[in-house]
Amino acid sequence: MTKRAVAVLGRGVVESDAEVLSSDDLGLTRGDGCFEATRVVTGADGSHRIDHLPEHLARFQHSSHALGLPDVDVTAWQELVRTVLGAWDVPGEATLKLMITRGRESAPSGPITGIATVTPLAERSLRQRRDGVSVITLARGTSSDAYAAAPWLLGGVKTLSYAINVAAGRFAEAHGADDVLFTTTDGYVLEAPTAAVVWLSDARLHTTPTGATGILDSITQKALFAAAEASGFPTRYALASRDELLTTDGVWLVSSGRGPARIHTLDGIQLPHTPGLSDRIRAFTGF
Structure with missing residues (x-):
């Protein structure tokens, strides 16, 4: 036991x-x-x-x-x-x-x-941190600004109502993936069920903004950005489409338990990998 x-x-x-x-x-x-x-x-x-x-x-x-x-x-x-x-x-x-x-x-x-x-x-979390994850995109059913005038939707609130997130995880598993990346009805990426998404583009780390998007304010992502900035690595909050992620220099799911896990496959497409980059991201987050 x-x-x-x-x-x-x-x-x-x-x-x-x-x-x-x-x-x-x-x-x-x-x-x-x-x-x-x-x-x-x-x-x-x-x-x-x-x-x-x-x-x-x-x-x-x-x-x-x-x-x-x-x-x-x-x-x-x-x-x-x-x-x-x-x-x-x-x-x-x-x-x-x-x-x-x-x-x-x-x-x-x-x-x-x-x-x-x-x-x-979980051993699964340790393995995914080490080896990376395969991810599929899944429509969340809301626009990128759906929460701006709807506080009753509880955007950014970490509630016990996790049925949708758990269902997304089962959907990923049923389709041969490790995790899901939610997308908006107007074509932008949001977050994973239990992780923020971070990507490297133009020598700058990016993540999806909170607020109107309704996503959780990630503590681990903020720690990553603070450490990156302190090391002279610029950061930015911005909306991005799934296709834009395909052209980046690296994409990670970042959470407090699993830590940063590199997305090596997105919707069946292999993403670029720079040796040593994930090690640096892990160091920034204390993992």
Whole structure:
């Protein structure tokens, strides 16, 4: 059985198979909640390094506000993170996941549900980081500016409602690909279900802008751009079509768990590869 550590707000560490949700919890019945996930690296001595925890807690707060949930008690969540990591001693890479739900439907004035888990990083993610990924484009059904005047669509909010993203992953697998890159109705690339897209063109790193596109503000992508800029590598936010990606010097999917994974094949077309470039991208992101 895969080792897993679980802690609950107000309860602390619980057994990994303990019941932590009621059958009428709105996170379960409606997907009404939000979450964050980031990488933890555990040393042989049991020490832990968490990637960008303050930034993830800030985005957690943003998502909570967008959903009309109570303010995230940062101090309480930091303590919960320390608590769950205190029960985790498996050396190597793992995923720390923080989840909030609105609580029980039968107790609308009751407390929210808060859960933190730690699980080993999937071998599949490690392999894709090393070897790259094959990706197919998939229409997301919205234009590149669909979220500009529609805040109720929850653009840029990391909600528990992940059915579409999971369905996209199954679609990719059914069609012999590792991942999906969503596109807009007006022909631009957005993001992958769980990753930002970054490409190198004209000696500059690019990514799709947030805001009106409705995509998530990627913490790992921002860390990549900050490190690149500090090394004299210019960056830019811009819209691009799938065909434009085919003419770039490299394309990556960037996320907090898998890290940067080079897209080696897009819609069955082999993309250019510059030896050593992905190593540099990984270094920029701390992977």
